[in-house]
Amino acid sequence: MSNKDTFIKHINDGNTFKGDYITLGAAMLEGETMTNAFVNVPLKTMNRHGLIAGATGTGKTKTLQVLAENLSEKGIPVLLMDIKGDLSGLAQPSPGHPKIDERHEKIGLPFDAKKFPVEIMTLSEQDGVRLRATISEFGPVLISRILDVTETQAGIISVIFKYCDDNQLPLLDIKDFKKILQYATGEGKKEFEEAYGRISTASTGAILRKLIEIEQQGGDLFFGETSFDTQDLLRIDENGRGYINIIRLTDIQDKPKLFSTFMLSLLAEIYSTFPEQGDSGRPELIMFIDEAHLIFNEASDALLNQIESIVKLIRSKGVGLYFVTQNPTDVPESVLGQLGLKVQHALRAFTAKDRKAIKLTAQNYPDTDYYDTAEVLTSLGIGEALVSALNEKGKPTPLAATMMRAPMSRMDILTESELGKLLSDSELAKKYNKEIDRESAYEMLNEKIKQAEAEEAKEKAKAEKEALKKAESKRKTSTSRRRSSRQNPLLKVLTSPTVIRSVLGILTKMMR
Template sequence: MSRKEEFFNHITEGNKTKGEFITLGSAMLDGETIKDAFVKVPLKTMNRHGLIAGATGTGKTKTLQVLSENLSEQGIPVLLMDIKGDLSGLAQPSPGHAKIDERHAKIGLPFNPKKFPVEIMSLSEQDGVRLRATVSEFGPVLLSRILDLSDTQSGVVAVIFKYCDDNKLPILDLKDFKKVLQYATQEGKKEFEDAYGRISSASTGAILRKVVEIEQQGGDLFFGEKSFEVEDLVRTTRDGRGYINIIRLTDIQDKPKLFSTFMLSLLAEIYETFPEQGDSGRPELIMFIDEAHLIFNEASKALLNQIESIVKLIRSKGIGLYFVTQNPTDVPEAVLSQLGLKVQHALRAFTAKDRKAIKLTAQNYPDTDYYDTTEVLTSLGIGEALVSALDEKGRPTPLAATMMRAPMSRMDVLTDAELNSLLDDSKLVLKYNETIDRESAYEMLNKKIEKAELVKAKEKEREAKEKERRITTRTSSSRKSTRQNPVVKVLTSATFIRAVFGILKKVI
């Protein structure tokens, strides 16, 4: 048996699966694509998370697109975080190309252009389904982590939430939260001290500054109503295909606080809301985080800790997290060690640091007799990748340099007209894009303060009238007593005065 035949058997045996699966492409040996040596990923293990890595321009985004398309075809909803803004083309079929036909002929797969059900979402003022959450839904612990507060400041936030719960004051947006903070050390200082103890104005001032920081990054757009319901991420079409939900993030690359806030909110809500599934045979939802290095480089410690915890725990909910980045070293080791599927596109060795990173990356993959992994990592072409997945029993599949299949949808963005048409047909846009500003803590406290000030004003007015009445009464009494006193009456009479002046005249 030739080495090529041995390799073919090695790949096909290692990729056997009894259940549903996704075909990524066909394995390569010595730079040649081995037709029908399909590299597969069982759906059963796709909730074990994954990594898509590689240098700029090596095909990471297209791999993400291929995975999303095939998951949608299998009825599994997808959530894409589109930081570069180049994923909306999933909503339109590929126009095709001779090079695509040539690629698929080598792989042994037919090429069928298709469009997929897409929802465009937004955290900011960009067009799309508006994603919002209320401050109350975050709770004191999560909000304190986002704001990166000290233990003392976190205690103040807990007291604020307790006060609002006790007094039925909804905290919906940031202006509600800021108003309660101010009230705690100003108009309502005594009320808070009597019920919860003294709250330092220095602590509330520090918290307010953190809130303003989030506001400046667009947090005032994210916090509010109507809250997004995570169940809407797992919708399917009438023909059974899963929706591909694309969150447009092109305008928040320089707003790490806003992105951290959103990530913490989304992961926490999904974890709390979705039921336990265990190993159900297929995932409930797959989330792809494109340009993940931007998250990890800018993320707060709270976000990193939260992501590490979620990666370890959320698998049992049927949720798979996939990080798309330039180098595996961009992802913390605690997260990297939890990932089942690894799709590694080419890396570039321009510096000594690059070469060291490539050696470390090669050590993350299973040993193989068919490749020098370090060498292959630098020689892969565009649309080629080293793939290592988990089989249905959780064992690593054979490491395969893979000619990746091409996306069935357009590898380009939608035009403005296409985007507008997509949004016009969206049921979620109608559901979430109306801004609601119902009465909440801000309005209620303002009314309470106004009422208290009105009571004070009336009390002052009453006191002023009472004081004036007392003065008037004293003056009136004085005059009355003067009129009635006979001595005063005689001394002030005209006869008495003339008599006095007459005497004085005679003396003179």
């Protein structure tokens, strides 16, 4: 048996599964595509997370597109973070191309152009289904980690949430949170001190400044109602295909705090609401996070710890996370170690640092007798990748340099009219794009302050009235006394000592 035949058997034996699977392409050896030596990924292990990495222009986005299409075909919903804005074409079929036909002939797969059920979503003012969450839904622990506050400040945030719970004050958006922070050390200072102890103005000021940072990055659009129900990510169309939910994030690159806030809240909500799945044989939802370095580079230590914990735990809910980035080193080691599927496109070695990074990357892949992994990493062409997955028993499949299949949908964006039609037909847009600003902590506290001010004004007016009444009474008494002291002139003469003596003298004489 030739080396080529041995290699094909090696690949086919390692990529044959009892359960359902996705075919990514065909294995390559010494630059030649081995037709029908398919590289497969079992659905059973796709909740074990993954990585798609490679230099700019090597085909990462198309690999993401292929995975999303095939998952949708298997009835598995997908969530895509579209930071570059080039994934909306999933909603339209590929126009085809002779090079695509040539590629698929080499692989040994027929090419079938298709469109897929797509939902366009947004965190900002871009067109799409609006994604929102309330401050209350985050809770004090998550809010503290997002804001990266001190232990003392985190304690104050917990007290704020407790006060709002005790007094039925809904915390929905940023203005609610800002108002209650100001109230705690302002008009409501005495009330807070009596119930929860003294709250430092310096601490609430520091929290407010961090909150304003989130607000300036678009948090005022994200926090509020109507809250997005994560169950709406799990929709299946009438043909049994999973919806591909695309979140438009083209304006988010300069707002890393908002992006990491959204990602953490979404993962936390999914983890808390999805049921434990166990060993079901297929994932419930697959999420692709493009430009993953935006999460990790700007995240605080507390935020990173939270993300790492969720990555470890969320697969039990049947959810797989796939990070798309230029270099595997963009992903922390603790997260990288949790990733079962690795699709590594070409890396470029322009500097000594690049060459060192390539050697480190090569060490993340299984040993193989067929490749010099570090050398292959720099010689892969566009649409080619090193692939290592987990088989149904959780063991790595044979490492294979792979000619990747082409996307079945359009490898370009939708036109404005196509996008408008997609959004006008969206059931979720009708559900979530109506803004609601119901009475919450901001309005209730303002009303409470107004009532307190009105009560204070009333008490002040009452006190002033009482003071005036007392002053009037005192004045009348004084006036009465003065009047009583002023006698009638005739009476004064008649009662004078001279007149009295004269009268008494006359009376004395008469008695004699």
